[in-house]
Amino acid sequence: MGGQYKITGDRYPRMRPARRRGRFAFAAVACATALGLLGWGTLQLIDVFTGGGKASAAGAGAACRTTAAKASAPPAAVAVPKPARITVNVLNATTRGGLAQKTADELKKRGFRIGExxxxxxxxDKKVKGTGVLVGPASAVKGSLPVLGTQLPAAERRTAAARKDTTVDLIIGDGFRELAKRADADAALAELAAPRPTPAAEKKSC
Structure with a gap:
């Protein structure tokens, strides 16, 4: 190039201004700071509306407590009759001979009165497939039948509305092998006369 624009020396002049890198770096830092503040503010708002994050969780854990409910009072004792006040008719519905007498003898040893x-x-007759059937008047449902049932727990219980007396029948079925063990029968009879209280149960309250 000639004239007043003649270039001298061994360096060419810059045709455009130098990049201002410092301004770009400052702008990037400012943007990052603004985004950080915005995110922190958002988390604070979320924390406020959700009840405090860990603090609320800890509060909920403290609020939920396991408590043991008190054992309920024992049920009122049932006035069941003693075996000596119960007359039992022992009837054999099977084809095995002598079973009624043998069973009656054992019941007598356990304190029951024996009738027929x-x-x-x-x-x-020959129609009882299970262990046996206990039959008594309606008045025996909560008295004599449960007491006799301690001697033969698997026996079916029935009432005879037409029965006038207070005797109960023990009808031996095909599934009968023997009466309950005496110790087990005595324990069942004691439980019947004096029921145990319901055990305490744990409850959670939140």
């Missing part, structure tokens, strides 16, 4: 000892009536 014979074969079952036609209504039950």
């Amino acid at each position: 000892v014979s074969n079952a009536s036609e209504e039950y």
Whole structure:
């Protein structure tokens, strides 16, 4: 180039201004700071509306407590009759001979009164497939039948509305092998006369 624009020396002049890197770095730092402040503010708002994060969780944990409920009072004792006040008719509905007498003898040893000892009536004869059937008047449902049931727990219980007396029948079925063990029967009878209180149960309250 000639004239007044003649270039001298061994360096060419810059045709555009030098990049200002310092300004770009400052702008980047400012943007990062602004974004950080915005995110922190958002977290604070979330923390306020959700009840304090860890603090609320700790509060909930403290609020939920396991408490043991008190054991309920024992049920009122049932006035069940003693075996000596119960008359039992022992009837054999099976084809095995001598079973009624043998069972009656064992019941007598356990304190029961023994009434009739014979074969079952036609209504039950050879028709009882289970262990046995206990039959008594309606008044025996909460008295004599449960007491006799301690001696033969698996026996079915029935009431005879037409029965006038207070005796109960023990009808031996095909599944009968023997009466309950005496110790077990005595324990069941004691439980029947004096029920145990319901055990305490744990409850959670939040």
